Structure formats: C-alpha cells, structure tokens
Amino acid sequence: MIAELQSTVLLRKLELFGELPPADKQLLNNVMSRGRVVRGHTDIVAEGESPTDVHLITGGFACRYKTLKGGTRQIVSYLVPGDFTDLHTFILSKMDHSVGTLSECAVVDIPRSRILELIERPALARALWWVALVDEATSREWLVNIGRRRSEARIGHLFCELHARLKAVGLAVDGKIRLPITQNELADTVGLSVVHTNRALQSLRAAKLITLERSELVILDAERLQKFSGFNANYLHQGLGKQDK
Amino acid sequence: MIAELQSTVLLRKLELFGELPPADKQLLNNVMSRGRVVRGHTDIVAEGESPTDVHLITGGFACRYKTLKGGTRQIVSYLVPGDFTDLHTFILSKMDHSVGTLSECAVVDIPRSRILELIERPALARALWWVALVDEATSREWLVNIGRRRSEARIGHLFCELHARLKAVGLAVDGKIRLPITQNELADTVGLSVVHTNRALQSLRAAKLITLERSELVILDAERLQKFSGFNANYLHQGLGKQDK
DNA sequence: CGGCAACTTGACAATGCTCAACGCGGGTGG
DNA sequence: CCACCCGCGTTGAGCATTGTCAAGTTGCCG
Numbered sequence: 164m165i166a167e168l169q170s171t172v173l174l175r176k177l178e179l180f181g182e183l184p185p186a187d188k189q190l191l192n193n194v195m196s197r198g199r200v201v202r203g204h205t206d207i208v209a210e211g212e213s214p215t216d217v218h219l220i221t222g223g224f225a226c227r228y229k230t231l232k233g234g235t236r237q238i239v240s241y242l243v244p245g246d247f248t249d250l251h252t253f254i255l256s257k258m259d260h261s262v263g264t265l266s267e268c269a270v271v272d273i274p275r276s277r278i279l280e281l282i283e284r285p286a287l288a289r290a291l292w293w294v295a296l297v298d299e300a301t302s303r304e305w306l307v308n309i310g311r312r313r314s315e316a317r318i319g320h321l322f323c324e325l326h327a328r329l330k331a332v333g334l335a336v337d338g339k340i341r342l343p344i345t346q347n348e349l350a351d352t353v354g355l356s357v358v359h360t361n362r363a364l365q366s367l368r369a370a371k372l373i374t375l376e377r378s379e380l381v382i383l384d385a386e387r388l389q390k391f392s393g394f395n396a397n398y399l400h401q402g403l404g405k406q407d408k
Numbered sequence: 409m410i411a412e413l414q415s416t417v418l419l420r421k422l423e424l425f426g427e428l429p430p431a432d433k434q435l436l437n438n439v440m441s442r443g444r445v446v447r448g449h450t451d452i453v454a455e456g457e458s459p460t461d462v463h464l465i466t467g468g469f470a471c472r473y474k475t476l477k478g479g480t481r482q483i484v485s486y487l488v489p490g491d492f493t494d495l496h497t498f499i500l501s502k503m504d505h506s507v508g509t510l511s512e513c514a515v516v517d518i519p520r521s522r523i524l525e526l527i528e529r530p531a532l533a534r535a536l537w538w539v540a541l542v543d544e545a546t547s548r549e550w551l552v553n554i555g556r557r558r559s560e561a562r563i564g565h566l567f568c569e570l571h572a573r574l575k576a577v578g579l580a581v582d583g584k585i586r587l588p589i590t591q592n593e594l595a596d597t598v599g600l601s602v603v604h605t606n607r608a609l610q611s612l613r614a615a616k617l618i619t620l621e622r623s624e625l626v627i628l629d630a631e632r633l634q635k636f637s638g639f640n641a642n643y644l645h646q647g648l649g650k651q652d653k
Numbered sequence: 654c655g656g657c658a659a660c661t662t663g664a665c666a667a668t669g670c671t672c673a674a675c676g677c678g679g680g681t682g683g
Numbered sequence: 684c685c686a687c688c689c690g691c692g693t694t695g696a697g698c699a700t701t702g703t704c705a706a707g708t709t710g711c712c713g
Contacts, residue, residue: 251544254538254541257645259548259549259642289499292499296496299540299543302547304474307484309599311480
C-alpha cells in the first residue's frame with residue numbers, strides 16, 4: 164500500500180538542489196532507520212509537544228495544521244514523501260502546530276544527533292537549508308492563494324503545486340498523482356467550506372481541467388490549469404539552479 | 409522622522425532568543441554600516457532580482473509582497489525594525505517575491521560576506537536561525553488568520569501581532585504603536601477589499617477595541633482584543649525559552 | 654486655493670457559508 | 684449473505700459575508 168522508497172525519495176529531493184558527494188549520500192543512507200507505518204488521520208506530533216526525533220515522510224500524505232477554538236482547523240502545509248516534519252525542533256522547543264497524517268504514511272524517525280551529523284557536511288547543510296527556504300516560500304505562496312484567488316483557482320493552484328512537488332520525487336506520471344484526501348481536508352487546506360469546495364471541484368471537472376476520483380487526481384490540461392490558477396512554479400525553486408539562476 | 413536605533417534594535421531582537429557573548433555583540437556592531445533612508449512605497453528588492461547585500465530594517469515599516477496579474481497584490485509579511493529582508497539569498501539565488509517599504513524606512517545594507525562572519529559564531533548562528541523559524545511560524549499563523557477568521561478578527565489578530573513584535577523591540581508603549589499604513593495596504597495584507605477593510609475597522613472602533621488615526625494604533629483593551637481575534641502569542645516564540653520551554 | 658491621496662458611504666452583485674437532506678459504498682455484525 | 688451503519692460526496696435553498704462601483708468627504712501639501 165505504502166511505497167517503500169525510503170531514503171531514495173529524500174535523496175532525490177535533495178539533489179533537486181544540487182548533486183551531493185558520494186560520502187554524503189552514504190551518510191544519508193546510514194541515518195535512515197527502518198521506517199514504520201502510521202495510520203491515516205493520526206497525529207505524528209501534536210501542538211505543544213517537544214519532539215526529540217525528527218520525522219521523515221517516505222510514503223503517503225501528511226500535513227501541518229492548527230485547530231482554533233470552535234473546532235475549525237486550517238491546514239498550513241502538506242508533507243509529501245521526502246519532507247521532514249520537525250527540523251525546527253533544534254531551535255524552537257515547543258511545537259506551535261500539529262503534524263498529522265492524511266493518508267496512511269510511511270515514516271522514518273531520526274534522532275536529533277544524527278541530523279547534527281548531517282549538518283556537519285557542508286553540502287548537506289546547504290541542501291537542508293534549501294529545503295527549509297522552499298517550505299517558507301511555499302507558505303508565502305499559499306498566503307497569496309488563499310488571500311487573493313477565488314475558490315476554483317485556489318484549488319487548481321494547489322493541484323498544480325502538488326503535482327510539481329510529487330513529480331520532482333518521481334511520484335507523478337503524465338499529469339496523474341495519488342491524492343488520498345477527503346474534500347473536508349481539502350476544504351481545510353484552501354480555507355473554504357466543504358460544500359463550496361465540492362462545488363468548486365465540480366466546476367473544475369466541468370471545465371475539463373481535472374478528474375478526481377478514488378483518490379486519483381488527473382490534470383487533463385496542465386497548461387490551461389496553470390493559467391487558470393495563476394500557477395508559476397518559480398517559488399518551488401526546483402531545478403538545479405537552471406531556471407533559478 | 410525615522411528613529412536612529414541602528415544596531416540596538418537588532419541586538420534587542422536577537423536577545424529575545426538568548427543572551428549573546430560580548431564578543432558577538434561587538435561583532436554585530438562592527439557589521440553595521442551607516443544606514444540610509446528609503447522613501448515610503450518604494451521597492452528595496454524586487455521579484456526576480458538576485459540581491460548581493462542583505463538588508464536590515466532599523467526604522468519604519470516594510471513588507472514582502474507578491475503581485476498577481478490583474479494588479480491585485482498580497483502582502484505576505486511585515487518587516488519591522490530588527491528584521492532582515494534577504495537572509496535566504498545565500499541559497500535561493502532569485503527572489504520569488506518583492507520587498508518594499510510601507511512607510512519611510514531606515515535600512516542598513518550588509519554585504520553577504522559580513523553575514524557569513526556572523527554565522528561562524530555559534531550563538532549568532534542559532535539566533536539567526538531562530539529568526540528564520542519565527543518568520544516561518546508567523547507565516548503559518550497568517551495562513552490560519554486569512555483562511556479561517558472573519559474580517560474583524562483577522563484585522564484584530566494582525567494588530568495584536570504587530571503590537572507584540574514591536575513591543576519586543578521596545579517600540580510600543582501601553583498598547584500604542586505607530587502604524588504608518590494605508591487602508592489599501594491593510595486590505596492587501598488581510599486579503600480583503602479596501603471597502604470591507606474600512607468597515608471592519610469601523611466595527612473594531614465601535615466595539616471600543618481599538619483606535620486608529622494619523623497612523624497611530626491604540627489597543628484599548630488588549631485582553632478583549634486577543635480573545636476576540638483568537639490571538640495567542642506562542643507562535644512568536646519570544647521570551648528566552650521561559651514560556652516556551 | 655486647487656489638487657490629490659486616503660478615507661467613507663450607499664447600493665447592489667457575487668461569492669461563499671450553513672443547514673438539512675439524500676445517495677452511494679465499504680465494512681461490520683448478526 | 685444480508686442488513687445496517689457510517690463516512691464521504693452531492694444537492695438545494697436561503698442567508699451572511701465580502702466584493703464592486705460610484706460618488707462623496709476630509710485633510711494635507713503645494
């Protein structure tokens with residue numbers, strides 16, 4: 164059910180930034196313990212905790228979220244294979260948000276000490292820094308998305324982003340990705356109600372921009388969807404500095 | 409017009425995280441060149457550029473923003489005295505957003521090389537890392553704010569945050585801060601139209617929660633405003649690990 | 654005094670929310 | 684094997700929030 168990509172997916176992601184010396188790749192491999200499987204809709208780290216391990220997602224979908232009184236919640240980022248949940252834990256002792264799974268996930272727990280070993284390698288340190296900065300850039304783009312785009316474009320934009328990110332780690336084939344997410348969760352992501360989310364989705368389907376059934380999202384016309392949603396992949400800073408430099 | 413706090417304000421901010429060794433403070437001072445003044449509503453760095461210097465705001469208000477086709481824009485963060493504009497420039501060559509002043513600002517330009525000197529000091533490196541993480545946490549909180557709060561609470565929340573941040577660097581006295589921002593800019597911050605922003609402001613005034621005139625914001629009842637807006641300062645991770653640990 | 658930018662106001666339209674009900678399908682227990 | 688239940692998706696109707704347009708008003712500055 165859950166892909167066993169393990170360290171491959173992380174390596175693949177880090178090398179989006181730049182190639183790593185063989186010794187670093189080796190180290191990366193050593194650091195990866197055996198993974199475990201976490202059921203869907205389960206917290207990996209909860210707000211207020213002070214996690215001791217860093218968690219790496221190697222399969223499935225997870226998210227960062229905050230719950231407000233009244234029970235409403237807002238998902239503030241998605242974690243896909245290759246993403247870390249807790250890199251800030253070195254500096255900020257207490258989590259100011261929760262991390263939970265959306266689908267069933269494969270998770271690797273890495274003790275802080277091992278991360279410190281990684282950071283001692285300059286190339287790895289830079290790569291991990293890059294990861295953190297891309298996360299930040301993504302969250303800025305989400306702000307634009309939620310603040311300034313209407314419902315259909317908002318959802319379309321999210322789909323474009325997820326496709327780009329999954330493609331980067333080899334998890335997308337011709338516009339098709341696994342998206343094991345309920346409409347409720349989607350609504351909490353884009354800041355809309357479930358009902359409205361449902362209608363916006365139908366509108367995207369009617370426009371023949373996407374297909375979404377049984378957790379499989381197909382982007383039927385990438386170029387048109389990107390234009391429609393105002394999507395521009397710059398903020399993901401992928402691509403070896405080519406389009407970036 | 410613009411306060412001449414210079415390095416004081418940065419030091420003050422960094423020591424929110426933890427005290428610095430005297431040698432580090434000294435180094436911090438050396439790194440600060442003479443500042444310059446930037447007019448209001450002017451870009452400091454534009455999207456697409458690859459800045460060579462890092463810019464530190466020492467007076468006034470600036471912001472990060474993105475413009476979408478159609479001319480609408482979204483402000484994604486505020487920069488107040490003590491904030492850096494460009495720390496990511498070491499890793500991400502091209503800016504994926506612009507940084508511009510809101511009011512007249514005092515800005516200190518710091519060459520990359522000098523920042524590298526700072527980062528070699530462990531205590532400073534950690535403090536700067538903390539700064540980056542708090543920025544990220546803030547942007548997550550903004551996501552919650554824009555995604556899940558109604559207009560009045562949204563604006564109220566922003567006001568609470570700005571007050572907390574300015575107070576931390578000594579720029580707030582009993583609930584009063586300078587807020588040299590037009591309603592248009594405020595609207596672009598909270599993701600609302602100007603007209604609606606105006607009405608929400610009036611509603612906050614009518615509820616005797618705030619006062620805002622001539623760029624002076626007074627929070628009349630901090631506790632009530634915080635409750636009303638769902639504000640909880642945790643995400644700012646201020647306070648020497650005291651309330652944080 | 655004139656001009657311009659920021660702020661206000663009113664009226665109306667569009668977007669999005671809530672409530673409530675129903676269908677479908679997979680999983681469970683009888 | 685069937686009946687039921689429950690989560691998820693879907694629909695309709697009415698209401699609330701927010702946006703747009705257009706026209707003042709205010710206050711500062713030249």
